[in-house]
Structure formats: structure tokens, C-alpha cells
Amino acid sequence: MLEVQNISKVFGxxxxxxxxxxxxxxxxxxxxxxxxxxxxxxxxxxISGIFPPDKGSISFKGGVxxxxxxxxxxxxxxxxxxxxxxxxxxMTVLENILVGRYIKSRSGxxxxxxxxxxxxxxxxxxxxxxxxxxxxxxxxxKADELASNLPLGEQxxxxxxxxxxxxPSLLLLDEPAxxxxxxxxxxxxxxIVRLNTERxxxxxxxxxDMDLVMRISTSITVxxxxxxxxxxxxxxxxxxxxxxxxxxxxxxPSC
Amino acid sequence: MLTVFLQFLFSGLTVGSVYALVGMGFNIIYNAxxxxxxxxxEFVVIGGLLMWFFLESCKLPFxxxxxxxxxxxxxxxxxxxxxxxxxxxxxxxxxxxxVTVAVAIVMRGLxxxxxxxxxxxxxxxxxxxPLVIGGAVIQLQTLWVLGITGTCILALYAFFNLTIAGKAxxxxxxxxxxxxxxxxxxxxxxxxxxxxxxMVGAIGGIAITPISLMEYDKGPMLAVKGFCAAMMGxxxxxxxxxxxxxxxGVLESMTAGYIHSGLKDAVALLILLxxxxxxxxxxxxxxxxxxxxxx
Numbered sequence: 001m002l003e004v005q006n007i008s009k010v011f012g013x014x015x016x017x018x019x020x021x022x023x024x025x026x027x028x029x030x031x032x033x034x035x036x037x038x039x040x041x042x043x044x045x046x047i048s049g050i051f052p053p054d055k056g057s058i059s060f061k062g063g064v065x066x067x068x069x070x071x072x073x074x075x076x077x078x079x080x081x082x083x084x085x086x087x088x089x090x091m092t093v094l095e096n097i098l099v100g101r102y103i104k105s106r107s108g109x110x111x112x113x114x115x116x117x118x119x120x121x122x123x124x125x126x127x128x129x130x131x132x133x134x135x136x137x138x139x140x141x142k143a144d145e146l147a148s149n150l151p152l153g154e155q156x157x158x159x160x161x162x163x164x165x166x167x168p169s170l171l172l173l174d175e176p177a178x179x180x181x182x183x184x185x186x187x188x189x190x191x192i193v194r195l196n197t198e199r200x201x202x203x204x205x206x207x208x209d210m211d212l213v214m215r216i217s218t219s220i221t222v223x224x225x226x227x228x229x230x231x232x233x234x235x236x237x238x239x240x241x242x243x244x245x246x247x248x249x250x251x252x253p254s255c
Numbered sequence: 256m257l258t259v260f261l262q263f264l265f266s267g268l269t270v271g272s273v274y275a276l277v278g279m280g281f282n283i284i285y286n287a288x289x290x291x292x293x294x295x296x297e298f299v300v301i302g303g304l305l306m307w308f309f310l311e312s313c314k315l316p317f318x319x320x321x322x323x324x325x326x327x328x329x330x331x332x333x334x335x336x337x338x339x340x341x342x343x344x345x346x347x348x349x350x351x352x353x354v355t356v357a358v359a360i361v362m363r364g365l366x367x368x369x370x371x372x373x374x375x376x377x378x379x380x381x382x383x384x385p386l387v388i389g390g391a392v393i394q395l396q397t398l399w400v401l402g403i404t405g406t407c408i409l410a411l412y413a414f415f416n417l418t419i420a421g422k423a424x425x426x427x428x429x430x431x432x433x434x435x436x437x438x439x440x441x442x443x444x445x446x447x448x449x450x451x452x453x454m455v456g457a458i459g460g461i462a463i464t465p466i467s468l469m470e471y472d473k474g475p476m477l478a479v480k481g482f483c484a485a486m487m488g489x490x491x492x493x494x495x496x497x498x499x500x501x502x503x504g505v506l507e508s509m510t511a512g513y514i515h516s517g518l519k520d521a522v523a524l525l526i527l528l529x530x531x532x533x534x535x536x537x538x539x540x541x542x543x544x545x546x547x548x549x550x
Binding site: 048050069070071074075079080082086087088089090091095098099100101102103105123126162163165166 | 417418419420422423425426429430432433434435436437438439440441
């Protein structure tokens with residue numbers, strides 16, 4: 001579904017990504033892991049179109065998306081969340097989800113301004129859909145709260161909900177467990193699996209919490225200092241010597 | 256006594272309506288971009304002068320002239336956004352605001368070039384005897400101004416709060432990156448916000464010109480007072496700009512009537528300064544929210 005081919009990116013002399021290729025199969029729950037500074041977030045930003053790569057190409061559902069704007073990529077069915085939460089803080093929880101419905105609402109400005117009848121029914125449909133999404137992320141009771149008033153765990157859920165509102169076929173989750181406690185992380189893991197199996201959304205997860213990644217993902221790609229060092233099933237990755245070295249450092253032969 | 260008071264009140268509400276519309280114009284662009292468009296007053300002038308041009312000079316029918324005037328104002332805003340705001344490769348709001356000042360100066364120059372320095376006017380929308388309430392005389396055009404302002408306010412309120420397109424536009428100012436990632440074309444939204452706010456300004460210009468005349472250099476004062484109205488209500492809050500605009504209009508008219516007409520413009524500036532000193536988030540704004548936004 002997603003093909004990342006030979007991507008390189010340099011930031012002022014630092015090689016953030018060097019010739020990285022990997023793919024995400026349709027229906028999979030893939031993970032992208034690596035130590036701090038490995039280039040994971042850079043990769044996410046390139047895939048979602050926030051900035052272009054220096055070299056390489058990315059195709060999604062058979063079409064090249066390398067130089068498209070984030071909005072155009074989102075319209076093709078690729079949505080994402082952020083490591084640092086980026087909600088519309090001054091809007092209510094429900095409004096945040098509704099904004100996510102923008103690309104699914106066909107009515108233009110004129111029609112919306114004139115409140116034509118078909119706009120009404122469409123808005124009602126969007127509202128119903130949004131409430132359904134809120135229920136699926138456990139925020140149904142907080143529809144009218146300001147997003148900024150939610151605790152961190154719920155803000156993260158809301159971000160996922162807003163991404164879901166665009167009805168993506170591929171969802172990128174950038175460190176969704178960051179800052180969550182053990183119980184919240186466990187619930188999050190269950191929800192990600194549910195999105196993958198029940199809603200049939202392909203997922204690419206960037207995450208530091210190894211426990212979570214090993215438990216839920218079906219395939220893993222490992223980056224270190226901007227280069228891909230391994231990819232495979234969780235069990236293989238756990239035994240991979242390069243990966244262990246990258247995370248724990250060289251084995252000291254004198255020990 | 257009462258008669259005079261009522262007279263001042265009505266004339267205050269009339270000019271106040273236009274300030275409210277200018278204030279709404281500020282809010283529309285601010286809501287989509289956090290930019291303060293200081294060329295806002297010029298769009299009111301464009302409304303008044305172009306309406307005169309289409310109606311009196313081209314002799315077009317009334318409704319056609321109105322439509323053409325509003326569309327032209329939108330077109331000018333579109334050109335302004337494409338030529339001056341969009342090409343800026345900066346996120347520095349101060350620079351963008353300075354650019355709008357420059358645009359205002361250029362627009363004023365062009366208007367003077369075309370229309371000269373004399374004031375213009377055209378006939379009121381409907382003929383008929385003025386109403387008399389408690390001895391105060393109310394021109395029919397005053398009712399038009401109030402009615403049109405009210406309609407604009409309701410329409411904008413519905414757009415920003417009830418439609419997804421409106422919410423999407425607001426989302427662009429809170430977090431452009433997140434907005435674009437859920438598929439909102441941010442730069443097109445910004446363009447629409449400029450067009451919409453120019454149209455609202457032009458509508459104000461069309462409505463007020465039969466009462467208070469229009470000349471090329473009325474823009475800056477209108478912008479100052481509209482800005483004051485928007486600040487009074489808390490930037491970005493629709494309701495606030497309306498209350499702010501009407502309050503300033505009435506206070507201005509009372510000051511001119513009871514004290515001295517030379518002090519008229521000082522009122523708005525005094526209010527603006529006191530708000531900036533004591534309640535920068537506006538009378539209806541929430542200081543905590545303002546801080547959140549400026550994080």
C-alpha cells in the first residue's frame with residue numbers, strides 16, 4: 001500500500017535519512033522503530049508531505065505522492081497524528097472531529113453559506129459520524145468540552161479520532177504512547193489493534209515503547225542514524241544482532 | 256431632551272453598524288490566519304465608490320450594481336492576497352501586517368486617482384418619509400443599514416459555527432499544519448477569508464454611503480474604529496465585534512452631540528488605548544485562552 005523508495009534527507013550537514021526503503025503492506029500493522037535521532041519523525045514528515053525528501057520517492061496506493069501537499073495526501077486517504085499533540089485547542093472536542101470531516105463533505109462555500117437543503121442533511125450525517133467516532137475513542141461524554149481542557153491521554157485519543165474522521169486507509173501514528181501511563185498505553189494498544197482489525201485501517205506506528213510495539217505489530221522496520229538496519233517480524237527483530245547493538249551499544253568482548 | 260438623545264442614539268447605531276462590519280472583517284481574516292488586515296477600511300471605501308460608479312456613472316440597475324460592487328471588492332481582495340500575502344516566505348505576522356498597511360496606501364492612491372478627492376453619494380435604497388420615534392427622525396436608510404448589518408452578522412455566525420467549511424477556516428488559524436494534514440487546503444482557505452472579509456466591508460460601504468457620503472481617504476479611520484470594535488469584543492469573536500462597534504458608534508455620536516464634534520474620533524482611540532492597557536483579550540475574551548493561543 002505504501003512504498004518508500006531510497007529516501008534521503010540532509011538537514012544542514014546532518015544525514016537524517018540515507019537511502020531508506022521499506023514498504024507497508026495493505027492491512028498490516030507495521031511499526032517503524034529506532035533509537036532517538038534515528039530519523040523516524042523525519043520519515044513521517046516526508047511521507048505525510050510536510051517537507052519533501054532530497055532523493056527518493058514515495059508511492060501510496062499505486063500513485064506517487066512524493067511532492068504533493070499534506071492536504072492532497074490526506075485527500076488520498078493517508079492521515080496522521082503527531083508526537084506533540086496538535087489539536088485545535090480553542091475548539092470543542094466535537095468540532096475537532098468535524099473539522100476532520102472537511103474532505104468528506106462535498107458542499108462548497110456558496111452552498112454552505114446559503115444553507116441549501118442538501119447541505120443540512122450532509123451536516124447531520126457528518127455530525128452523526130463524528131459522534132460515532134467519539135464513542136469509538138471513548139470521548140462521547142466530552143463532545144462539548146474545549147480540546148485544551150482534556151487530560152493528555154484523552155487529547156491523544158482525540159487526535160486519533162480527528163485522523164479517523166477523514167476515513168483514512170492508512171493511518172500514521174507518531175509516538176501515540178508518549179507521556180501515557182501503563183494503563184492508558186494498554187488501552188491505546190487495544191484500540192490500535194481494533195482499528196486495524198475491525199475498521200481495516202492499515203497502520204504505520206512510530207513508537208518508543210518496545211513492549212507495545214512487540215505486542216501489537218505484525219512487521220517492524222528499524223532505523224539507526226538515518227539508515228535501515230533491519231526489517232521483519234517482531235520475533236526476528238528481537239533476536240537481530242544489529243538491532244540489539246543499536247539499542248544497547250557494542251558488546252564489550254572483555255566482559 | 257429625550258428627542259435629542261434618541262437622535263444621537265440612532266445616528267450612533269448607524270455608524271456603529273459599519274464599525275461592526277469592519278470589525279467582523281478583521282475577525283474573518285484573523286480567524287483564518289491570525290493576520291490583522293489593516294486594509295480593511297479601504298474595502299468599505301471601495302464598496303461606496305464602486306457602487307456610485309456602477310449606479311450613477313454606468314447607470315446600471317440597482318441590484319446589478321450591488322452584485323458587481325461586491326464581486327469587485329472580492330476580486331480586489333483576491334488579487335491582494337495572491338500578490339502580496341501568498342508570495343511572502345515568512346511566518347512573521349508583523350511583516351504580513353505591515354504588508355497590509357502598504358496595500359492600503361496603494362489602494363488609497365488608486366482610488367484618489369480614479370475618483371478624486373470629493374465625496375460621493377447616491378440615493379437611499381428606498382424612497383419614503385422618515386420615521387419619527389419620540390420626536391427623533393429616522394431615515395429609512397438607517398433601517399437598511401441596521402437590517403443589512405444584522406443579516407451579515409447572522410450569516411457569518413452560521414457560517415463559522417454551523418458549517419464544516421467555516422470550522423475548517425477557523426482551524427487554519429489555530430494550527431495550519433494540523434489543518435493541512437486532515438486535508439484542508441490552507442492557502443485556499445486564507446484566500447477565501449480575504450475575499451469574504453472584503454465583501455462584508457463592501458456591503459457596509461454600499462449601505463452607509465447614502466447617509467454619510469464616501470471619499471477616497473475614509474479607509475484608515477474606519478479601519479481604526481473597526482479594529483477598536485474587534486479588540487473591544489476580543490479579536491476573532493463575532494459577537495464581540497458587534498457589541499464593540501455599536502458601543503463605539505453610540506459613544507462617538509453622544510460625544511459629538513453633547514460635548515464637541517471635534518472629540519468624536521478621540522473616543523474610539525481612547526477606548527482602544529484603555530482596552531490595550533487593561534483588557535487586551537477584550538471585554539468578552541478570556542485571558543487564559545489568549546495565552547494558550549500565543550504559546
